[in-house]
Amino acid sequence: MTGSPPRLPGQQESPFSTQLMDRRSFVSGLATVAAFPASSLSALARTFPAAGEVHALVLGTAQDAGFPQIGCYTDRCNYGRELWAEGRPRFVSSIALIEPDAQRFYLVDATPDITHQIDLIDDDGFRRRAAERRPFDGIFLTHAHIGHYSGLDVLGNEGIGMAETPLFCTPRMAEFISSNQPWRFLVDQGRLVPTPIPFDTWHRLDDNLEVQLWKVPHRDEFADTVGFVFRGPSRTLLFLPDINGWHLWDKDAAEAVASVDVALLDASFWSMDEMPGRSMDDLPHPLILQTMDTFQSVVDDRLAEVVLTHINNSNPALDDGGPQQAEIARRGFTLAREGMRFEL
Numbered sequence: 001m002t003g004s005p006p007r008l009p010g011q012q013e014s015p016f017s018t019q020l021m022d023r024r025s026f027v028s029g030l031a032t033v034a035a036f037p038a039s040s041l042s043a044l045a046r047t048f049p050a051a052g053e054v055h056a057l058v059l060g061t062a063q064d065a066g067f068p069q070i071g072c073y074t075d076r077c078n079y080g081r082e083l084w085a086e087g088r089p090r091f092v093s094s095i096a097l098i099e100p101d102a103q104r105f106y107l108v109d110a111t112p113d114i115t116h117q118i119d120l121i122d123d124d125g126f127r128r129r130a131a132e133r134r135p136f137d138g139i140f141l142t143h144a145h146i147g148h149y150s151g152l153d154v155l156g157n158e159g160i161g162m163a164e165t166p167l168f169c170t171p172r173m174a175e176f177i178s179s180n181q182p183w184r185f186l187v188d189q190g191r192l193v194p195t196p197i198p199f200d201t202w203h204r205l206d207d208n209l210e211v212q213l214w215k216v217p218h219r220d221e222f223a224d225t226v227g228f229v230f231r232g233p234s235r236t237l238l239f240l241p242d243i244n245g246w247h248l249w250d251k252d253a254a255e256a257v258a259s260v261d262v263a264l265l266d267a268s269f270w271s272m273d274e275m276p277g278r279s280m281d282d283l284p285h286p287l288i289l290q291t292m293d294t295f296q297s298v299v300d301d302r303l304a305e306v307v308l309t310h311i312n313n314s315n316p317a318l319d320d321g322g323p324q325q326a327e328i329a330r331r332g333f334t335l336a337r338e339g340m341r342f343e344l
């Protein structure tokens with residue numbers, strides 16, 4: 001690809017958007033994220049599927065409130081600001097599912113960064129569809145925390161004015177969206193069509209893709225929480241950005257992850273050092289160190305590629321070139337970065 005992709009109709013040019021939409025800067029950014037040892041190079045190579053292949057595209061990797069986070073002026077958050085200024089920001093965790101030949105596009109979680117992060121979908125067909133106000137064939141929501149659904153707010157009249165689009169989620173989440181403003185207004189206007197899917201059964205989306213919902217334990221104040229398993233023509237991918245703890249899951253975590261080809265998992269915190277005064281018992285997420293211990297054998301036996309995402313602004317794994325990224329790579333895990341692609 002050469003040059004910047006075309007802008008959406010009416011979109012203003014700015015130094016930021018011009019930089020941001022040049023995917024080459026993301027790709028070169030990826031190459032400098034860390035000195036990947038040989039064991040991780042094969043994993044990275046698979047992030048560039050051949051043209052035409054159905055794939056998942058990483059649109060964001062940060063915890064709900066983003067990186068940098070509001071009011072945070074630590075060195076780490078200031079580094080997050082530098083990444084934005086350089087045109088290679090970390091956005092809130094999300095992926096897109098892309099079927100290039102069929103020109104179908106799905107969004108998984110609608111984050112506060114939705115406006116900028118969907119620019120990473122550099123397919124001309126997607127931009128044509130966006131101009132026609134039907135960019136997505138469906139939107140999936142894992143749960144009702146702000147980083148995962150508040151991006152829906154720009155799909156109405158004030159924003160893209162999206163045409164009828166299925167909203168795939170659990171029955172409880174569908175009920176929450178349909179009963180609470182301002183989301184209910186999008187449903188009443190026919191823009192979002194809540195399409196609840198039962199747990200643990202395959203649901204066919206189209207010729208190429210199926211999805212399964214796995215319930216996970218999480219702080220369920222408004223609705224419930226799931227991970228999505230997507231099955232494409234060749235591979236399966238689990239997207240599970242939030243869970244209170246692997247040991248609290250009603251599935252055997254290692255077995256579940258070993259049953260897919262790629263797993264994007266909750267990597268909110270590195271260690272308890274980030275949470276002074278808190279105990280493990282009230283921490284609502286697993287630590288990366290625990291996550292790597294839990295899935296080390298899965299990675300060593302090459303049963304699945306484990307990709308760490310949903311990274312909190314306190315997490316030292318955000319420090320490019322730092323010892324935590326080296327440790328992640330040494331143990332054979334992958335740290336998610338915007339622009340990564342996984343064949344499905």
Ligand SMILES: [Zn+2]
Nearest residue numbers: 064145147242
């Ligand atoms: Zn979250």
Ligand SMILES: [Zn+2]
Nearest residue numbers: 143145218242
């Ligand atoms: Zn959450």
